[in-house]
Amino acid sequence: MRLVFLGPPGAGKGTQAKRLVEALGVIHVSTGDMLRAAVKAGTEMGVAAKRHMDAGGLVPDDVVVGIVADRLREDDAQAGVLLDGFPRTIPQAEALDAILDGDGTPLDTVVLLEVPDELIVERITGRRTDPETGAIYHLTFDPPPEAVADRLVQRDDDTEPKVRTRLAAYHAQTAPLVPYYAAQGKLSRVNGVGPMDGVTERLLAALKG
Numbered sequence: 001m002r003l004v005f006l007g008p009p010g011a012g013k014g015t016q017a018k019r020l021v022e023a024l025g026v027i028h029v030s031t032g033d034m035l036r037a038a039v040k041a042g043t044e045m046g047v048a049a050k051r052h053m054d055a056g057g058l059v060p061d062d063v064v065v066g067i068v069a070d071r072l073r074e075d076d077a078q079a080g081v082l083l084d085g086f087p088r089t090i091p092q093a094e095a096l097d098a099i100l101d102g103d104g105t106p107l108d109t110v111v112l113l114e115v116p117d118e119l120i121v122e123r124i125t126g127r128r129t130d131p132e133t134g135a136i137y138h139l140t141f142d143p144p145p146e147a148v149a150d151r152l153v154q155r156d157d158d159t160e161p162k163v164r165t166r167l168a169a170y171h172a173q174t175a176p177l178v179p180y181y182a183a184q185g186k187l188s189r190v191n192g193v194g195p196m197d198g199v200t201e202r203l204l205a206a207l208k209g
């Protein structure tokens, strides 16, 4: 199964992807996570990508397409993948179609996780990550247990001005993927507002349908 999670930053794609991969028997491929790992490792690509990420803009298409193409060639990706945060532009979507069609494993479904802009800023600015486990919490909506609260960190790009820039990038560059995949008959829309368990249930129902 080859799936894409589409939606604005802060829609819950990463959180929901982590919950779903086991049930679906696929691996979670997040370009944001892979780019942050490259930044942390201080690779040449990471250093170049950080400039774009810190500014709230997108990393160039050829860089992210290269990362994803390499990841899709690995053994554990053969059973299926859930792509989270990729593609984010039409050229990325065209490159993905070319890779998957070339491998004889075309994209099955694209799920658009819909959350209105006004909720996004509130969600992202309260988001915190546990650097030890990778678990994601929200200070108000999903408060962390006391034992881990002190070690949580905020992503560098989760501040309000950067969220607004990232939302603008989403509307300008990523939203055109909605009609792109609708025209292929692959788009499902899922309401991303409300308690997380409810969103997970709606996602599973959409994917089974």
Ligand code: AMP
Pocket: 009, 031, 032, 033, 035, 052, 053, 054, 056, 057, 058, 059, 060, 061, 064, 084, 085, 086, 087, 088, 092, 157, 166
């Ligand atoms: P995310 O964790 O998906 O919100 O991604 C964090 C940041 O990484 C984004 O704001 C971009 O700067 C960069 N990024 C992640 N995925 C992509 C992509 N597919 N294309 C371009 N930039 C990306």
